[in-house]
Amino acid sequence: MFELSIFQSQDAFLEMLQSRKHLLDGNRNLSLENCTDEEFLEYFFAIGILKDNRTFSPHTIKAYRSDAKTLLSFLAAHALSFRDIGFPEVKTFNRFMIETYKPKSALRKLEFFRRFLEFGFNTNFYSTRLSVWIQKPQIQKGHVADSNGNRTIMRELSTHEAKIIIDCFSKAVKTQKNRPQIEARNRLIGFLLLTLGIRASELIQLNWGSFRHNNRGELLVDVLGKGGKERTLPIMGETASILFEYRKICDDSTDINPNVTEPLFYSIYNKIDPGVNKKRLSYAALYKIVKEAVNIAGSNPSVSPHWFRHTFVTSLLEQDVPLAVVKDLAGHADISITNLYLERIQEDRMHDHLKNVRF
Template identity: 75%
Template sequence: MNVPALLSSHDAFLQQLQSRQHLLDDTRNLSLANCTDEEFLEYFFAIGILKENRTFSPHTLKAYRSDAKTLLAYLAEYGLDFRSIGFPEVKAFNRFITAQYKPKSAARKLEFFRRFLEFGFNTHFYATRLAVWIQKPLIQKGHVAESGENRTSLRELSSYEARQIIDCFATVVQADRNRAPLEARNRLIGMMLLTLGIRSSELIQLNWGSFRRSRQGDVVVDVLGKGGKQRTLPVLKETEQFLFHYRSLCGESSTFQAESTEPLFFSMYNKKDVTANKKRLSYAALYKLVKDAVRIAGTRPDVSPHWFRHTFVTNLLEQDVPLAVVKDLAGHADISTTNLYLERIQEDRMHDHLKNVKF
């Protein structure tokens, strides 16, 4: 069984429902009690996962597909179908996932499985609420990476480490063709990761038209974040200089064009004309760029693009930018997420608070 592709449109989805009368009960409410496994998976994605009025990053969609493939592969290995799932199968799959994956990945895959079972119960595919038997592993909250001896290390960089890596973004370029615009592009990527705290998915989706000037004349960028939520970020003067240098090398004027939907970052290798047929930079290419720069810089090999986002939030809070402002800049849905950073910073400062106390 294959993971279903996204439905083309709302109209097509409605037509499918109307043409499949066996998926409706006597009150014309959705009932999947008589559907096939393929139909159940299709509607689980269409209704239970890919909800209307939501936008999903390529990274999120890839994770959902991976979780579905993990479940399908497990069922295929033991000769099971969806309707074979009961209490023993739920507990067995739970143990399998917990044993095979690190806590964070296991928790995500089990959350996918929980939603799968809950959707099945709500649509009468399953007669009982099997999701209650799932037990997800405990995971360390906050921006930490797992390490040995029951300890955790922070997935963030010092300002010095971050700058050291960014300085190597241009060094990554080995090609002679388009060397100047490639180096300028890479430098701008590094500065935007560090000074905007932007997610990788948000960065690669930026267009030339994403930038504009505020009423005060400052350069800002409109970012489309998780769940289709838009936020506006200020572009610092240092980053602005890299932006305009890159624009000039790409043949763009110094005047922002709000209607431009051409990608800000695109592939330039082996192209005679960098202004033609712009293919948007992929996450894989961004990830490789960061990894190559990290290797050249000789820093911790596990650094990924997301580390710069954690570094951005920590730097702001350490310099006493208000918590609510940092939340808005980072695009956190809940201030409790931002507060996790602040709690760690306050913990680090405890010794400073007590050093002048006499007992």
């Protein structure tokens, strides 16, 4: 098994390609027909995964590396190379993924494998389109199935439960140094998770320059979501107050300036010296804050940052916000994802519809 290496950008890949012109066919199209397994994996990551110079979070890169290592381990266990992959190997790996991993993990790893095979076909590494033989497990998006794989369990909180946990975010501080600043930061994190329904990766990527006012003077925030897709979300009154209070306590400017690229959330355990770049809060640090708040609240220990996103979507739909509006606010790729929440809400309301019916 060889080490995984990933080009940091397509520019780096193109520079490399200029020195390896044997990778181009007569029409100057990329052809990996004669490359090694190591080269193929490197090129797959460079232009099959890290395409369009997109910025991936460390969490996403880690997941891609994990999926690649899973495939490499499987091949090594069966003494196979990439070129040995054919119909029997695709079906065997497919079955192994479904039998070994939970549906959501199996789905992600098989999607990685599908893209791997498709890239191989498009670059002449494979002579046939082997990806057509992959069969992915069916899962409910956004939630998890019970231990028997039957009815979907909702990974969300009631509004009351969510507020109790949010109130504990400011208590999730274990140091006295810079305590007021850390308490203010954690409180804002909780409110943004609940009132915006943003993903953890979206939250930690926010900059002070992400905020702006619209023509009516209302505060908005521009969020960079999955696949580099941008969406604009409204900041409600209480959350806006907590935002500006956080900036004041940290001695940061409260003037709205779209050109400011400093991170909204950063590590403030140590004194921040003027002129020194602020270290953006990591996902691990955010996860730890959420878990500590959940522990203090005595809530379900399984609660993670993403639970607040599910809670946000459900809360809006329960208050009859139009489905299409909720889809846009949540940044769902397809309205069918948002509709899963609505179907569950309607099921819960069945008895309400029939409470005045008499037979």
